[in-house]
Amino acid sequence: MALTDPGRYITSGGQLSNCLARPPRSHFLSLIHRHTFSRCTTQPEFNRATGCFVIDEAAASTSTTPPLTRKRKLDTTTTSAPPTSATAGAEPVRKASKTKQKQVEQVEAALPATPQTLVSDKPMDSDDEVNSVISSDEFGGDADSSVGDVEDFGADDSDVDFDDLPEHDNFETQEKDLKPRKKAFEVDHKVYSPEDIQRQQDDQVAEVSTLLEQPHEDTAILLRYARWNKEKLIEQYMDGQEEVLDKAGLGQDVQKSPPRIETIDGFMCDxxxxxxxxxxxxxxxxxHRFCVDCYRQYLDQKIRGEGEAARIKCPGDGCNRVVDAKSLDLLVRTDLTDRYHQLLMRTYVDDKENLKWCPSPNCVYAIECGVKKRDLTRIVPTVQCDCKHSFCFGCTLADHQPCPCALVKLWLKKCADDSETANWISANTKECPKCHSTIEKNGGCNHMTCRKCRNEFCWMCMGVWSEHGTSWYNCNRFEERSGIDARDTQARSRQSLERYLHYYNRYANHEQSARLDKDIFHKTEKKMTLLQSASNMSWIEVQFLEEASQALQRCRQILKWTYAFAYYLARNNETEIFEDNQKNLELAVEDLSEMFEKPTDQLSGLKVEMMDKTTFCNRRRIIVLDDTAKRLKDGVWEFNVDLNKPV
Amino acid sequence: MTAPLPKRIIKETERLQTEPVPGISAQPHDDNARYFDVMVQGPDGSCYEGGVFSLELFLPDDYPMTPPRIRFLTRIYHPNIDRLGRICLDVLKNNWSPALQIRTILLSIQALLGAPNPEDPLNEAVAKQWKENQGEAIKTAREWTKLYAQPKQ
Incomplete structure (x- = not known):
């Protein structure tokens, strides 16, 4: 009998170490593993599901809507497709291949010109989706994209946006940037080279200079003092010229002549x-007069040592005079002036709320975007630099659409800190009521003997075992005492842990898969060359592989963040739509990912299918982003946390 | 250390000897002309009156581009001076100007003794006492001056 066997009593000593040997981090990993494995095994199921899809369509009209059908219905609403799919849905049950044929016909009938798109007589997993997409208003661009130009219709759109903007005078426009232009998840932005930024500064200095009737050098100092807010500067200047000049470090003119290097008899440098x-x-x-050598040394110390540029003061004690660029040019060599101007440029971009440097290493570009800090709860401003780096203008982290900055911050913090370790411990262990050793019970009966303090207690109620009398197995003191509270807290923290792990595993999985896909991407070029020689395809003809790889990367990135987003999302009617969109994207991505891993000799046969899938993935990606961004802007989402609360 | 002493330091040292500031003395070490033993008298009318405080002063290599390093050696009860004798004074930090000198800095320190600033504290505990019960704080400062800062006979 188990009770007589002391080996069955799980006691603290061994368990404690057991606990330590399996910290939650590795626990996560094991789950991730399992998940990655199941990815492959569940794949056919997914396919089957998508296949069923079309057949299920007829059932959509009935009240017992299976999840998949509901998903499809929602898709059509989110893509705002004309009722082509509705007619398809009204058709009775038929074989999938027939449906396809029929739909291709439909599409062709619906289109004004014959596009290259649906050349396939090959099976497409979900042509109904493609159908609805194609019948949407942006047909022109998409026809191209399914042939080969899948990469970036997002970017294409934004290019169009830029062309709409006037070249200049656009610097201060902000409010209208929030209005949707093409897609809800895109924001207007513009990339500036260092030369552009210099020109901007020069233009503003010239403009204000004529207004204030101050020399250029002094105007530049005034503008830097006012953090490049020229309206405020002009206003202040008009109110009190002397005060502004004094505060900006231009007051107390003793000499009228511009500074120059002189030799004066009897001068001693202080x-x-x-x-x-x-x-x-x-x-x-x-x-305040100082010798040139000391000045140089002083400026070198300030510029190189302290990284100061905009507010280098006169070396004189208590003097507020700011060193202007002209005097500086007289004094120092070009390497230092270069650094000086670089620093000035940096302060310019830092001072402007609508400008940010691209955070990519060694990138020299700055991005202009009108999204303000207060808008960040309603929009995720992803911008793309000319160096190809995509980042969030709000927090300058790598692109994290569709998750708002505040949630990203919370999520990263949560994943980094130990709060979940504590959660795991409280969900899976109990403490010995006497010596408080942490105990994990991994089997056996409820009669516990602490290995450390020899305390005998009941695992159920944590009470002393001797009080249990003969009721060995059923703890009849179950509902009494504070045991209920203890169990409630444990259940709660177990539940919260499970919830977190659910989202974390998926988040981590996509992150890992994206990494793996990237590895494959590095092999892609080799693959492409191989495919070229194996199938007599031209270089252009094998481009689809690279496009597929890029689509995978992008979609995984978004999927990853949808899980962080979902973790903080409070349940309401809208969440289901989000989850369905998420699921659709995930299905598409997994399908494409699977195809991508096929051996090279099979790839040429899969070309059309892969191209279709790539287009489809990008479609789904845009749907997820667009829908989420729209609802975020409208404030439809409810979160478990306050987005406005600083972390 | 073998580099010749800059003219600036030589001149400053000379002037400190020939025209000493009342209540302040600074004597360079024989083996290190950049290291000074400093004595500062507590200003009249302050709670440090009658005390003689000794400090150490070091001129770093890039002096006068960077400020001298100064530290109290005598224990002192003051909100802007911590237990190690470090001093919180703007001209020793970001308001340093190469046109300032050892004598001006020492005068600033003497002035700081005359006007403690508990609003910008280095020694939290002292500053708290100074704000909450100034009478008591001044009393303690006087006691410490008697206890630690008496001129050596």
């Missing part, structure tokens, strides 16, 4: 105490 004849010196308008 810094180095040199007074030799022929000592070159310079004084700005404040009249």
């Amino acid at each position: 810094i180095c105490c040199e007074d030799g004849p022929g000592l070159q010196s310079l004084a700005m308008k404040c009249g």
